Amino acid sequence: MDRVKTGIEGLDQLLYGGFLRGDAILVAGAPGTGKTSLGMQYLYNGITQFREPGLFITFEEFPERIYRDAENFGWDFRALEDEGKLKVLFTSPEVLQQDIVRDQGIVSEMIAEIGATRVVVDSISNLLGAAEDSRQFRESVYGLVNALKAESLTALLTRELREEEEIGTGPEEFIADGLILLTPRYVQSQRMRFLEVIKSRGTPHIPIPSLYFIGKGGIHILPPFQEPFYRFEEAVSTGIPQLDDLLGGGIPYGSFYLMEIDVDLHQDIFDAGFAKEALEAGDRYVRIAAKSDAKSRWRALMKSAGMTDRLEQGIDAGQVVFLGSEREKTPAETPLSKSIADEMARLCPPEQGPGIRFQVNVSRLFALMCPEEADATVVDLASRCRASRSVVLGAVSPHGVPADHLAKLRAAADGIVKVWSEGSYSFLEVVKTVNSARTPVYAIRQTPQPPFIEIME
Numbered sequence: 001m002d003r004v005k006t007g008i009e010g011l012d013q014l015l016y017g018g019f020l021r022g023d024a025i026l027v028a029g030a031p032g033t034g035k036t037s038l039g040m041q042y043l044y045n046g047i048t049q050f051r052e053p054g055l056f057i058t059f060e061e062f063p064e065r066i067y068r069d070a071e072n073f074g075w076d077f078r079a080l081e082d083e084g085k086l087k088v089l090f091t092s093p094e095v096l097q098q099d100i101v102r103d104q105g106i107v108s109e110m111i112a113e114i115g116a117t118r119v120v121v122d123s124i125s126n127l128l129g130a131a132e133d134s135r136q137f138r139e140s141v142y143g144l145v146n147a148l149k150a151e152s153l154t155a156l157l158t159r160e161l162r163e164e165e166e167i168g169t170g171p172e173e174f175i176a177d178g179l180i181l182l183t184p185r186y187v188q189s190q191r192m193r194f195l196e197v198i199k200s201r202g203t204p205h206i207p208i209p210s211l212y213f214i215g216k217g218g219i220h221i222l223p224p225f226q227e228p229f230y231r232f233e234e235a236v237s238t239g240i241p242q243l244d245d246l247l248g249g250g251i252p253y254g255s256f257y258l259m260e261i262d263v264d265l266h267q268d269i270f271d272a273g274f275a276k277e278a279l280e281a282g283d284r285y286v287r288i289a290a291k292s293d294a295k296s297r298w299r300a301l302m303k304s305a306g307m308t309d310r311l312e313q314g315i316d317a318g319q320v321v322f323l324g325s326e327r328e329k330t331p332a333e334t335p336l337s338k339s340i341a342d343e344m345a346r347l348c349p350p351e352q353g354p355g356i357r358f359q360v361n362v363s364r365l366f367a368l369m370c371p372e373e374a375d376a377t378v379v380d381l382a383s384r385c386r387a388s389r390s391v392v393l394g395a396v397s398p399h400g401v402p403a404d405h406l407a408k409l410r411a412a413a414d415g416i417v418k419v420w421s422e423g424s425y426s427f428l429e430v431v432k433t434v435n436s437a438r439t440p441v442y443a444i445r446q447t448p449q450p451p452f453i454e455i456m457e
Contacts, residue, residue: 001203004052004118004154007045008038010221014197014206019178021117021154023201024145026124026172028159029182033193034214035158037073038182039120040066041218042156043086044075046118053085054118055110055153057096059126063088073218084114093130097140100147111151119148123158124172138171145175167198177201183209195221208440228437236281236357236391239273242455243428247415248435254389255434256382257415258362263397264421269452271359272302274393276450278357279310279319286321286347288340288360288381289368304448321347324368336368337377344381348388358385362396362409371405379412419444428455 003018012018019025029035043054056077058066066088070077080086087110091099099105110116124141131137141157148155159172167173167181179199184191194209212221228248235250238257244250251257261267271287278285302311314320324340348356360381365374378394385392394413398406410416416432426446430439443456 004046005050006042007049008041008219008221010210010212010223011195011219013223014195014208014210014221015200016204016206019154019200020203022149022152023177024148024155024157024175025178025180026157026159026176027180027182028161028167028173030161030163030184033182033184034212034219035160035182036061036069036122037214038180038219039122039156039158040070040075040077041073043118043120044070044073044077044080044218047080047085052117053114054087054120055107055114055116056086056088056120056122057107058088058090058122059093059096060123061090063090074216075218087114087116093127093140097127097130097143100143107147108151111153116151117153118155119151119153120156121148121158123160125158125160134171138175141172141175173199178205182212206440224438225440226436226438228433228435230435232435236283237274237277238393239270239275239277240451240453240455242451242457243417243430243453246430246437246439246455247417247433248437251391251393251415252434253391254386255414256378256385256392256394256412257417257433258394258396258409258413260398260416260418260420261395262420262426263399265419265426266446267361267395269446270395270419272304273451273453274357274359275311275320276302276307279307279314282319284319284321284347284356285314286323286356286358288323288358289364290322290361304450306450324365335373337373340377341380344384348384348390356385356388356390358390358392360392360394362394363400366401366405371402375405375408378409382412382414 002021004021005012005018027035027038040056043056046052046054056066067077077086077088081088089110099107121144127140128137131140157176161167173179178201181196181198183194185194193212195212196209197205197207208224210221210223212219230248232249232252235252237244237250259270261270275285299308299311302308311320323343324336358381362378365377369377382392396409413432414434418429418431420427426444427441428444429441430437445454445456446452447454
């Protein structure tokens with residue numbers, strides 16, 4: 001797809017690279033949210049970064065005011081006009097409408113003169129004031145958008161939202177190819193601004209409110225997600241290739257990753273893929289605090305994954321170990337935490353090196369031990385695995401652990417993946433990793449075959 005990059009930090013990321021060339025995008029927001037600033041920055045970046053001249057049409061501000069406001073951001077609009085790369089046109093809605101109807105009006109002349117490929121119209125709210133009724137307003141917007149498209153322009157149309165006005169009811173919102181909403185919101189007692197791409201016809205976008213700031217150099221958008229700083233050269237698979245990719249290659253050796261999974265979801269389907277990868281790689285797989293029917297349940301899961309024989313062979317050969325599955329098997333005088341610690345010391349001494357994958361049912365640990373003891377056991381497990389460069393994947397139900405202890409677990413974890421249900425759907429989000437990856441919220445669905453989970457992108 002031929003994309004028009006805005007050059008605005010964060011916005012192109014939300015748009016998967018930019019607007020589709022020739023589209024008309026509506027930018028709506030309350031007064032003071034930076035609609036005009038975003039439009040000016042779109043034009044300035046187009047000229048200075050992408051060699052795309054532009055036209056700024058305003059119904060509200062004299063050119064002198066536009067020059068002054070641009071200068072405050074470090075953008076010399078006068079110089080760009082002198083160089084034949086920009087035109088600033090101050091007119092009225094009525095004159096613009098008459099000009100557009102003519103085959104060769106002043107707008108067309110300006111576009112041809114500088115070879116403009118971008119245009120900003122600030123603001124189409126003035127068309128509403130000039131229209132006699134909603135039908136005429138719709139026709140005016142439709143005519144304007146079609147005229148700009150006929151000139152092969154990629155257009156930003158600003159629109160001021162009145163107090164308490166809801167987006168999604170105006171005819172211009174249906175006519176435009178894209179819709180960007182700018183909204184103020186209080187965070188604690190401080191007023192902040194958020195940008196959301198509501199609509200992007202014919203192309204994917206990330207519809208998530210993103211914090212933005214207006215300062216030196218213009219608008220800076222901070223999406224609540226982040227690509228991994230780097231991809232791991234050495235890591236083990238979670239058993240879900242799509243999740244591995246989001247994490248930057250999987251779970252790195254010497255780390256403890258935590259999956260927070262709602263009780264409404266079957267944790268086993270996440271565990272099965274991790275175990276399958278360990279068996280196929282020939283690594284030792286140690287499951288800690290599994291339920292008492294763990295072996296029979298695992299046989300059923302491994303059968304669906306086509307791994308029945310490998311599981312049986314692994315159990316017989318000691319490659320697969322179930323540790324702390326049943327408290328009654330632990331002598332009364334030996335605390336479960338000590339039993340696990342002793343076995344851990346045997347399985348992964350510091351000189352062991354990579355090759356062991358631990359999976360721990362953290363929620364069950366808290367059911368078998370007092371919270372403080374369970375905390376200490378998880379921290380000890382993570383420390384031992386970091387020292388031996390093994391890998392720990394823990395699973396916890398957020399509602400099955402006291403809130404203060406859940407906070408400690410999150411702090412101890414090197415990575416966190418949240419999985420939850422809302423209504424009839426399930427969702428996944430990566431919120432913490434060693435390489436600083438954070439993702440948007442993805443819908444997920446279960447599948448009958450490995451990897452049993454599909455992330456919908």
